[in-house]
Amino acid sequence: MTSPAKFKKDKEIITEYETQVKEIRAQLLEQLKCLDQQSESRVQLLQDLQDFFRKKSEIEMDYSRNLEKLAERFVTKTRSTKEHLQFKKDQNILSPVNCWYLLLNQVRRESKDHTTLSDIYLTNIIPRFSQISDDSVRLFKKSKEVGVQLHEDLMKVLNELYTVMKTYHMDNADSISAEGKLKEAEKQEEKHIGRCVKQEDRHIGRSPDPGANIRFEEKHQRRSSVRKIEKMKEKRQAKYTENKLKAIKARNEYILVMEATNSSVFKYYIHDLSDLLDCCDLGYHASVNRAMRTFLSAEINVEQSKHEGLEIIENAIDSLDATNDKQRLMELYHTVFCLPPKFDFQPHMGDGVSHLCAQQPVHGELVLRCQKLQSRLATLKIENEEVKKTMEATLQTIQDIVTIEDFDVADCFQYTNSTESVKSTLSETFMSKPSIAKRRANQQETEQFLFTKLKEYFEGRNLITKLQAKLDLLQRTLGESQRAGYSIxxxxxxxxxxxxxxxxxxxxxxxxxxxxxxxxxxxxxxxxxxxxxxxxxxxxxxxxxxxxxxxxxxxxxxxxxxxxxxxxxxxxxxxxxxxxxxxxxxxxxxxxxxxxxxxxxxxxxxxxxxxxxxxxxxxxxxxxxxxxxxxxxxxxxxxxxxxxxxxxxxxxxxxxxxxxxxxxxxxxxxxxxxxxxxxxxxxxxxxxxxxxxxxxxxxxxxxxxxxxxxxxxxxxxxxxxxxxxxxxxxxxxx
Known part of the structure; x- marks a missing residue:
């Protein structure tokens, strides 16, 4: 029977493991909450930008109308003057008057420029931010689905570790119990044999008497009792051997699964989280870059005197960097994204072995298992590399879509004496092209294909990580220095x-x-x-x-x-x-x-x-x-x-x-x-x-x-x- 101290120790080990798993589970939930907060913050930011440019469009339009009224007021006033009549006759006027006319023309030109600016805000920049918001919500939703799947896979790995650990502890307890029973049988045998020897010595020192037949019967009974004890010892010896082998196998399986679990957890926190955040930011920074550069181009062409202030904005736009933002996010929430400590081997009471046992009778089983892992890993790596190449090519296609340099609106500010409306001037801009719907449809289709490949790549890499961890541990244990190569x-x-x-x-x-x-x-x-x-x-x-x-x-x-x-x-x-x-x-x-x-x-x-x-x-x-x-x-x-x-x-x-x-x-x-x-x-x-x-x-x-x-x-x-x-x-x- 297991002593209370051993039972208490086992309970402490289980409690410690459950605490560690609980911390990881809480960390995973906080990661999803963090992503949700990022999504909400991003949507709110884009909504604020839309409201800002909508109000700015109204202000620019009011400003344009006021400039037009100002110019019209003084143009009407000067039409009846002598200077105006002379100007209409031979264009020969005094330079101050010429400056006056040029000033009025500049006001009218500025009025047109601000009308153009207002229309760009309303019909170009605001729809861009609206599209970015839609794309951001969609990508966050897809990324969260992938993240939830990764969390489920990680919890499956942790549950598997918990199961094999409990199995190992139970089998090792059975082995200890069987060993105790065997020792008890050996003690009974020694005690019984010693008692029989003493009785024989006493009988040898005595002279023959009429009770010899009775002593012979007692001797026969003692021999029968010895045989029974020997049979019981043999049974307990077989039971102990069986339980000991079972405990060794359970410990080996526990160590293998523990190694695979640690590798899976490491892979998730070091690689998967980074890749998942990249997917959340896919195209966002580039799209914001394009929208802000549209605003930048409009402002620079309207008023060069604001150049110093716009340089600050340009530096901010040039600083849009998905990689740095991701790093800042992970540093800001470092307790959420940091790698948890590795799982350590928790030996059962009395078990001092913390490595794989490669001795007989499990050596052949481990060798066969190692060979099967090598063969499967070779095939999986080729398949996963193919998926990776396809995923990278698809990612490049998306990058090409979202990084089109279409933010320059300088053509909208080419001043002419033409009376064409602003709408006709903007007929060739990005937002008015008929191909925009087709481009967005292609972008969403490509995104869907990318996430399909991304899930497939994550699943393949997860499986390769677990199998590779087991294979490496088996090879180190078996003393192999070369991995079996495979080449199609x-x-x-x-x-x-x-x-x-x-x-x-x-x-x-x-x-x-x-x-x-x-x-x-x-x-x-x-x-x-x-x-x-x-x-x-x-x-x-x-x-x-x-x-x-x-x-x-x-x-x-x-x-x-x-x-x-x-x-x-x-x-x-x-x-x-x-x-x-x-x-x-x-x-x-x-x-x-x-x-x-x-x-x-x-x-x-x-x-x-x-x-x-x-x-x-x-x-x-x-x-x-x-x-x-x-x-x-x-x-x-x-x-x-x-x-x-x-x-x-x-x-x-x-x-x-x-x-x-x-x-x-x-x-x-x-x-x-x-x-x-x-x-x-x-x-x-x-x-x-x-x-x-x-x-x-x-x-x-x-x-x-x-x-x-x-x-x-x-x-x-x-x-x-x-x-x-x-x-x-x-x-x-x-």
Whole structure:
């Protein structure tokens, strides 16, 4: 039985854990309250700005009318003067009078300027702040949903830790109890054997007597009693061994879950919270920047004399920074966003082991578990990296939408003698463009896709964090120093090359996926943009790695988005990107060329330095993408959308460069190659090898009527490894 002291100690441990979890739960609730307060404060700020500019618009309009009345009063007065008659006759008047007329003209011009200013406030700036408020509320709502989901996942992890800790304590208590019973049986056995020995000694010292038969019967009974005690000891020994093993396993599971829990909590407070706050601020600072710059431009053009005061406002606008604001928020509420202390191992009474037990009989189980974790983590990391690239590309698209430099209203203040109304002057401004509704619809659609990918990325990263923590602890315990690597490219190198009578060489996975999409998916909406089933993607990928072609035949029972995902996953898994890093800067210099023909020529000059098999594969792929873009009205994937999907996959940005800005240039490059692939890549007469031909049947996509191309091994090897200049002895095009 458990002593009162042990029971009290167990209760204290449970209470301490519950207190720590309760503090974290309270912290999570305070985080949501903090976000709500930020949202309310932001909406109130935007409402105050709208009220301010509405009142200022009224003041400017009143001021404009007063100026107009002032000018009209003195113009009417001067119309009958001699100076005015002389002015109308030959424009030859005294300079003071000329100054007087110029002053009146300036007042009328100023009146028009302030009318323009009032209209800009009313029809441009106020609607901007209204839209920012709507966007801010929508983004805060979506971010809060993500935050609530993260909190639920975190509490699940904490509850799991609580469950395994209680199981460990119960199993260890059973082990201690069984050990006590075993020791009690051993003491009984020793005591009984000692008593029997004493009785035997007494009988040996005595002479035979008529009661010998009675003593023999007693001796037989004592032996029977000894056997019973031995059997009881054996049972208790087996029970103790069973409970001891169960306690060891429970302790191992508790330590593993504790490590995963600490990693999950660390990941949430260090990474997830920061990312969540970024989502709350998505586009807000840039949108406020645009609205305030509209006000700034109007004020500067109306009255240059206010330049000193407006410089202060400009500095404040230039200081809009989402990163700094986020840091300030976290510093202001540091008790809410600080990382809580790690969970420490709480040993049960008498248990001094605080690490994984890798000895027999659990060693084999841990090794098998480690291998399974390695395999699963390799696949999860590839999948999550693909989601991350898609999310970053989508984020860049949103940044491009909300950072349009459309705040300059200088054209509204170009003074002319024309009598056109202010409304006609403003007909070309940002708020009056017919495309505003379409732009906002595209922005909201892109935001929805971003949050879908964000949730998927958070879930994947959360799972990877937990599994990686368990794997690292297992590897440290088992003494492994190398993690098992996984490369999808190696599988492709061994099994993804197909030869058809020696006529062409294209990796099987590329040819088969393109053939399937060309047959059934050219009009599929969102192809390469919408994620497919990860389970089906993995199944198809593994089939290709075994040398099979799961897409052969005319059946159309596969998910089109999953097929597209397999094709992207192949290029993502290459040891080296299809476009090597060595030519990154040369290709980036081509992006800024405005002349289309000159740009295509320069890109061609850079690409022809690559090995022949690499160019053949590029030519084949971009021929297909160009064909696919011709169905953009049905599949909603024009060249730019395809470039956004394939840019991060085919060409990575080298370290040390601005990933966001460089990625937009990479996408522009891919768009140019898709649009002008015929001018960029050499034809069959110039470069022997297969080409994508949209006019042929599916079986003929890779046929080449000219000569024998390079070997299959060269294609896969050259695509997946680094390329060098002609000084290295590689075969290059001339």
């Amino acid at each position: 490219a190696s599988g492709h190198q061994n099994s993804s090359v197909k030869k058809q009578g020696g006529s062409h060489v294209i990796p099987l996975v590329v040819e088969s996926c393109i053939r399937f999409i060309s047959r059934h998916g050219l009009e599929h909406e969102g192809i390469f943009r919408v994620s497919g089933s990860q389970i089906e993607v993995i199944d198809i990928k593994k089939a290709f790695e075994r040398g099979e072609d799961p897409l052969a035949g005319d059946q159309n029972d596969h998910d089109m988005d999953s097929i597209a995902g397999v094709l992207k996953l192949y290029f993502r898994g290459l040891n080296s990107p299809l476009f090597p890093k060595e030519i990154f800067h040369d290709l980036m210099s081509c992006v800024t060329i405005e002349n289309v023909d000159e740009k295509a020529l320069q890109i061609r000059k850079v690409l022809v330095t690559l090995p022949k098999p690499t160019i053949i594969l590029m030519r084949y792929l971009f021929g297909f993408l160009s064909h696919l873009s011709q169905f953009s009205e049905e599949n909603m994937m024009d060249p730019y959308n395809l470039a956004t999907c394939f840019g991060p996959t085919l060409m990575s940005v080298p370290e040390g460069h601005d990933q966001v800005s460089c990625q937009s240039h990479v996408n522009e490059l891919m768009k140019s190659i898709i649009l002008h692939h015929d001018a960029i890549f050499p034809g069959q007469k110039e470069l022997d090898g297969p080409v994508y031909n949209k006019g042929l049947t599916a079986e003929d996509y890779c046929e080449s009527p000219h000569g024998d191309p390079a070997s299959a091994e060269d294609v896969v090897q050259d695509v997946g490894t680094e390329t060098h200049t002609s000084e290295d002895g590689r075969e290059h095009l001339r």
